[in-house]
Amino acid sequence: MTNTVDVADLPRPTREHLAELPPTATLVYLHLRNEGGPRTLRQIAYETARPRKSVHRALRKLHDEGLVTCSPRHTEPPASEWTIAGMS
Template identity: 65%
Template sequence: MTDATLGNLDRLTRERLAELPPTASLVYLELRNADGPRTLRQLSRQMARPKTSAHRALRQLHEKNLVTCSPRHTDPPSSEWSVDE
């Protein structure tokens, strides 16, 4: 898959992202371009954004049904996020 940009996403996804803050779009694109699910910590590091900003964006994306969250049974437990396609 080629790297996704906002311009080559489908119209409905672009419209849903337009309703959210810019950080949410960045998080969405990072997840879409990833080679698998990412944890909050991984996203925060890759995007050089505070965890609180990334977490807020993930919650907003989840509310719009653009991303999904799966529990990861590690010690300590964490969640993995991916694009909901």
């Protein structure tokens, strides 16, 4: 059984940082944290049932704040994978 992380389980600085961002950004952050591995924008949008445009905007905000990282995935077509910053 996998333990899921909720906002209350996050360190206080992270909670305070997320509180300043839109709700979709918090949802995307928690989803990435709970999945524990890299996800593409398409996967995140599908798994959270949110529009791609909203997920993309949330990922950009999280990236700008240093909370997530992006790395290229060499597939056809190319896609980027997103992870929580500092998590392997």
